[in-house]
Amino acid sequence: MMEERxxxxxxxxxxxxxxxxxxxxxxxxxxxxxxxxxxxxxxVAVRTGRIVAVGVTDDVLSEVALSPGCIEIxxxxxxxxxxxxxxxxxxxxxxxxxxxxxxxxxxxTYQEIARRGGGIRATVRKVRxxxxxxxxxxALPRLDRMLEHGTTTIEAKSGYGLSxxxxxxxxxxxxxxxxxxxxxxxxxxxxAHEVPDEYRGxxxxxxxxxxxxxxxxVAERELAEFCDxxxxxxxxDVEESKLILTAAREAGLxxxxxxxxxxxxxxxxxxxxxxxxxxxxxVAVSDQGIMALKSQGVIAVLLPGTTFSLGCRQYAPAxxxxxxxxxxxxxxxxxxGSCRTESMAIIITLACVMMRLTPAEAIAAATLNGACAVAxxxxxxxxxxxxKGDIVIWDMPRYSYLPYHFGVNxxxxxxxxxxxxxxxxxxx
Ligand code: NIG
Ligand code: FE
Numbered sequence: 001m002m003e004e005r006x007x008x009x010x011x012x013x014x015x016x017x018x019x020x021x022x023x024x025x026x027x028x029x030x031x032x033x034x035x036x037x038x039x040x041x042x043x044v045a046v047r048t049g050r051i052v053a054v055g056v057t058d059d060v061l062s063e064v065a066l067s068p069g070c071i072e073i074x075x076x077x078x079x080x081x082x083x084x085x086x087x088x089x090x091x092x093x094x095x096x097x098x099x100x101x102x103x104x105x106x107x108x109t110y111q112e113i114a115r116r117g118g119g120i121r122a123t124v125r126k127v128r129x130x131x132x133x134x135x136x137x138x139a140l141p142r143l144d145r146m147l148e149h150g151t152t153t154i155e156a157k158s159g160y161g162l163s164x165x166x167x168x169x170x171x172x173x174x175x176x177x178x179x180x181x182x183x184x185x186x187x188x189x190x191x192a193h194e195v196p197d198e199y200r201g202x203x204x205x206x207x208x209x210x211x212x213x214x215x216x217x218v219a220e221r222e223l224a225e226f227c228d229x230x231x232x233x234x235x236x237d238v239e240e241s242k243l244i245l246t247a248a249r250e251a252g253l254x255x256x257x258x259x260x261x262x263x264x265x266x267x268x269x270x271x272x273x274x275x276x277x278x279x280x281x282x283v284a285v286s287d288q289g290i291m292a293l294k295s296q297g298v299i300a301v302l303l304p305g306t307t308f309s310l311g312c313r314q315y316a317p318a319x320x321x322x323x324x325x326x327x328x329x330x331x332x333x334x335x336x337g338s339c340r341t342e343s344m345a346i347i348i349t350l351a352c353v354m355m356r357l358t359p360a361e362a363i364a365a366a367t368l369n370g371a372c373a374v375a376x377x378x379x380x381x382x383x384x385x386x387x388k389g390d391i392v393i394w395d396m397p398r399y400s401y402l403p404y405h406f407g408v409n410x411x412x413x414x415x416x417x418x419x420x421x422x423x424x425x426x427x428x
Pocket of ligand 2: 088090258333335
């Protein structure tokens with residue numbers, strides 16, 4: 001009994017402890033997104049990687065005893081948040097596409113570059129040439145940067161292999177990273193990211209390959225939890241996306257989709273019809289699409305970093321989604337083409353400035369709602385008893401400071417599974 005009342009790590013006296021604790025399960029929607037469960041002078045106690053107490057510091061100290069060797073962290077004057085959950089990333093690749101960034105600045109569009117054989121296909125050519133070791137080593141510093149910027153869990157997509165062998169290679173790299181890096185990775189199969197060079201003009205044959213070879217191979221090896229499709233004009237249409245996602249679901253994968261990013265294409269409606277866990281991007285979603293998402297509780301994963309980096313003027317209609325009570329999450333979309341950033345803080349700033357989320361809404365979207373978008377809300381996304389000790393200390397006085405002071409990293413300490421993995425205090 002006494003054993004249960006001890007902790008091996010304690011963060012105490014936080015000026016604001018942002019718990020995001022809920023009495024109800026599931027994502028925060030509508031007005032509830034403003035409720036961050038802030039505790040002033042807060043503390044959180046962890047034992048063997050899990051949270052055992054959370055609340056006002058004096059109360060936590062009366063509930064738990066410090067085990068011998070307990071790590072005690074004074075967070076006075078700081079804010080403490082759950083680790084960010086970045087629910088949409090493409091972190092496995094080699095090479096850079098800053099050349100395309102420059103072409104876009106000079107006036108070319110993302111689609112024009114893709115039509116010319118650049119874009120996703122440019123990265124595919126490089127990934128096919130790369131060994132697993134090379135892909136692994138290229139991804140490591142990205143995960144390090146994510147952790148340093150306060151992200152403790154990411155969803156990680158394949159989609160730059162586009163052959164059975166190379167898609168498996170990418171997903172095996174995700175698995176290897178999961179085993180060797182503190183950041184948790186949730187693997188997603190994205191064989192329908194683009195039609196590869198050798199199948200141009202033969203899309204139905206490529207879809208056959210996805211349906212009959214790739215999905216079974218990925219499912220059999222248990223390499224992915226989700227299947228995603230780039231449902232967009234000139235990529236995979238609604239019928240094709242439906243075929244692929246239905247087969248994936250039958251093979252035991254949950255479904256997500258890149259929907260209505262560049263044109264209102266019916267992707268949100270399809271996500272609702274398939275009861276997908278999330279529909280992502282949604283810049284061009286129609287009002288009907290928003291209603292469809294709402295009716296099925298599909299999570300809208302918004303990626304304002306992509307809109308920004310592509311230099312587009314129009315952002316996803318986040319306010320309309322929030323007032324309609326569609327659950328909204330935020331993610332980086334970190335990838336070599338349309339959005340090269342590991343920072344969830346900059347995404348939060350963009351969400352506030354360009355989509356008019358309040359700081360509280362944006363933080364809920366980047367934590368608890370992100371966890372829901374990767375089906376991990378039982379373990380992460382809030383500072384609650386029983387959840388993982390994924391805790392980030394920020395050197396700032398209030399949570400509203402986070403989107404306000406942008407472009408600088410104020411993460412002071414990151415605790416993952418109850419262990420200190422980033423410590424700027426003891427760095428000279
Ligand atoms: O989410 N939209 C498709 N996939 C990525 C871009 C990937 C790339 O350009 O390499 C995205 O924006
Ligand atoms: Fe994406």
